[in-house]
Amino acid sequence: MTCNGIEIEVIRKAVRRVSIKVSAGGKVQLNVPWQTPLSVAEAFVRDKADWIMVNYLKFKDKKPHTLQPVSREQAVELVDFLNQSVRHWLQVMGEKKPVQCHLRNMKTMWGNCRAQTRNIAFSLQLAHKSNAFREYIVVHELCHLRVQNHGADFQALMDQYLPDWRERRKEGK
Numbered sequence: 001m002t003c004n005g006i007e008i009e010v011i012r013k014a015v016r017r018v019s020i021k022v023s024a025g026g027k028v029q030l031n032v033p034w035q036t037p038l039s040v041a042e043a044f045v046r047d048k049a050d051w052i053m054v055n056y057l058k059f060k061d062k063k064p065h066t067l068q069p070v071s072r073e074q075a076v077e078l079v080d081f082l083n084q085s086v087r088h089w090l091q092v093m094g095e096k097k098p099v100q101c102h103l104r105n106m107k108t109m110w111g112n113c114r115a116q117t118r119n120i121a122f123s124l125q126l127a128h129k130s131n132a133f134r135e136y137i138v139v140h141e142l143c144h145l146r147v148q149n150h151g152a153d154f155q156a157l158m159d160q161y162l163p164d165w166r167e168r169r170k171e172g173k
């Protein structure tokens with residue numbers, strides 16, 4: 001099946017209703033219950049065409065990185081580094097309000113920041129990255145407290161605080 005030229009993989013499954021998901025690389029999967037006619041699934045896709053396009057564009061350039069095992073010691077070391085780095089950079093950036101940090105095993109993202117609640121999630125996979133790269137992720141997520149996209153304003157902030165961020169970023173590709 002396709003939708004606006006986007007390939008959609010239809011998977012027949014023992015599920016209760018039709019659902020769709022887009023994953024890294026722009027892979028679109030439509031889960032369809034065994035007893036549901038294909039015409040119903042097609043109508044569902046037509047209904048969701050805008051959503052599919054938006055999410056396809058969002059995910060198509062994201063490469064899934066394989067989740068490598070992280071030992072307890074590595075996780076502890078990572079948490080220590082992130083705590084120190086976040087504290088340091090909050091101070092440098094003059095951010096007075098604290099942030100809540102979490103560690104999560106994420107496949108496509110190194111970090112994620114919800115500015116409204118000041119919640120930041122870091123990927124457990126950072127355990128396998130250099131401190132220079134981790135610091136880039138910390139500053140990146142903290143900059144999202146002020147700018148929620150990756151536009152010119154965001155890049156100007158990054159340039160101000162971490163002038164070599166483009167170089168550091170390469171390690172994550």
Ligand SMILES: [Zn+2]
Pocket residue numbers: 140144150
């Ligand atoms: Zn970002």
